[in-house]
Amino acid sequence: MNAQFKRGIVELCVLSELVIEDLYGYKVINNISEHLDVNENTIYPILRRLTKEGYFTTYLVESDLGAPRKYYKMTENGFKHFLELRDSWDQFIGGVYEILNKGGKKNEQIFKRFGKRIEKT
Amino acid sequence: MNKFLKDLEKELKKHKINPKEIEEILADHKEMIEAAKQEGLSDDEISLKFGDPLKVATEIYEDSKTKDTEIDFNLGDVDSLAKFDTNDFNFVKAFNLVSDGLEFNFSLVNDDLIFSDYDGEGIKIYEKGIKDLDDYEFTLNDNQFTLKRKSTKKVFKVITFSSNSGKFLVLVPKGLKSKSFNFHTVSGDVVINQLVVNDFRLKSTNGDIELSNIDLGEAKFSLVNGDVDIQGMKATSFDVSLVNGDIEIEKAQVKGNMQFNSVSGDVELEEVECDTASFKTVSGDVKGKNFYVNEISLKSVSGDVDIDNDDKSREIIVKSKKTLSGDVKINK
Known part of the structure; x- marks a missing residue:
């Protein structure tokens, strides 16, 4: 997938994770990589940039197990940014699906209807 | 690992x-x-x-x-013009929670202001030689920062009966991006180092202005007598009108137009780049060294424009020239 495009989507996911609750860095990465094939080296720079842009603040929480953990907390600006981004994502992806679904919703269905008109090479 | x-x-x-x-x-x-x-x-x-x-x-x-x-500046940071030691000042007040998008409003009479960034959180205000702090208002509400001298009655008292003036030092966190900066003074000087703002307005009758490492967005200066010294500036537009003072700008990039209105003050520009520039003067001269501009216009009585650039291949178009005895010289 195009790197720029992927970054935009991951940014939306990072924001979305932090809308729900304050999280420490590794947790954000874990939550996202459970569903998407992205790793730390994509997520961390985004987390850092969004913090620099004032969308998150950070605070430290002592941990029983070791060093204190840095938690990220969404700011009001971050929330606004999330709502905007999510809105444009919904619009975009909605449009994409309207186009894709013109031919049918499932691959088999599309094959049945249009398979014959594809030129064999 | x-x-x-x-x-x-x-x-x-x-x-x-x-x-x-x-x-x-x-x-x-x-x-x-x-x-x-x-x-x-x-x-x-x-x-x-x-x-x-x-x-x-x-x-x-x-x-x-x-x-x-x-x-930041592609030009590279220049030395700060704001020189101070917080130990010389008395702490007045701090606002701990600040975020980008602040609106700064300063309204002073004869006190000086130093405005700078620092490694820390929040805004800090210090003073030196201020007679009565109760005469001033320091507030931060709804992203509006205000530092002002309170009532006009007292203002007159101060002007007529006291020649003493103090100094305020305002420190803001590094990298803070603000919405607007409004500065109004009668005779106080102002020194600003590191300011990023979308809209900048400065009004002064007598004070001198020294600015370094600033990104001003739309900048507007209206001055009567003070001198202006700018080092390291980015702006989208720059507009200055003054009667008597001189302007010196070193290292600046302005996206749009630079407008200078002066009566007798001179303008000196070094390593300045902008799209268009217009000068209206009576007797003030304009001197540019590595002043890269696409188009200039001059309206003067006797003021000259003299530009000398290292890269002589970059053409400068003289859009209009209305002058009685002044002259425009480019790379000559």
């Missing part, structure tokens, strides 16, 4: 990320790796999850680059 951290450090250094940031990024990674270990991930699983440190470094570098063009 120490190898990951070492490689990451090496890559960050290679990309010339600043040492303070490197330290922070490494600490973050150490913490995240530790967290992963505590959840029982093996070293192999961790490497898979964390990927290539080179990528972290490049992404952070790319981000810092795009950010830099937004706020």
Whole structure:
């Protein structure tokens, strides 16, 4: 997938994770990589940039197990940014699906209807 | 996993990320790796999850680059014109919670102001030689920062009965991006170092103005007598009108137009780049050394424009010239 495009989507996911609750860095990465094939080296720079842009603040929480953990907390600006981004994502992806679904919703269905008109090479 | 951290450090250094940031990024990674270990991930699983440190470094570098063009100067920072030692000042007040988008409003009479950034959180106000702090208002409400002298009655008293004037020092966190900066004074001087703002307005009758490392957006100055000294400026437009004072600008990039209205003050520009410039003067002269502008216009009685650039191939169009005895000389 195009790197720029992927970054935009991951940014939306990072924001979305932090809308729900304050999280420490590794947790954000874990939550996202459970569903998407992205790793730390994509997520961390985004987390850092969004913090620099004032969308998150950070605070430290002592941990029983070791060093204190840095938690990220969404700011009001971050929330606004999330709502905007999510809105444009919904619009975009909605449009994409309207186009894709013109031919049918499932691959088999599309094959049945249009398979014959594809030129064999 | 120490190898990951070492490689990451090496890559960050290679990309010339600043040492303070490197330290922070490494600490973050150490913490995240530790967290992963505590959840029982093996070293192999961790490497898979964390990927290539080179990528972290490049992404952070790319981000810092795009950010830099937004706020920092391609021109490189110049020496600060604000010279102060907080030990010489008395602490007045601090506002701890500040975010970008602030609106600064200063309204002073004869006190000087030093405005600068510092490594810290929040806005800090200091004073030196201010007679009665009760005469002033310091507030931060709804992103509106105000520092002003209170009532006009007292203002008159101060002007007529007291020639003493004090100094305020206002420190804001590094990298703060503000919405507007409004400064109004009668005879106080102002020194500003490091300011990023969308809209800048300065009005003064007598004070001198010294600005360094500033990104002003739309900038408007209206002055009567004071001199202006600017070093290291970015702006989208720049408009100054003054009667008597001189203007010196060194290292500046203005996206749009630079407008100078002066009666007898001279304008000196060095390493300045802008799209268009117009000068209206009576007797003030304009001198440009490496002043790269696409189009200039001059309206003067006796004022001259003299531009001398190293790169003589960059053409400067004289759009209009209305002058009685003044002259426009470009690369001659």
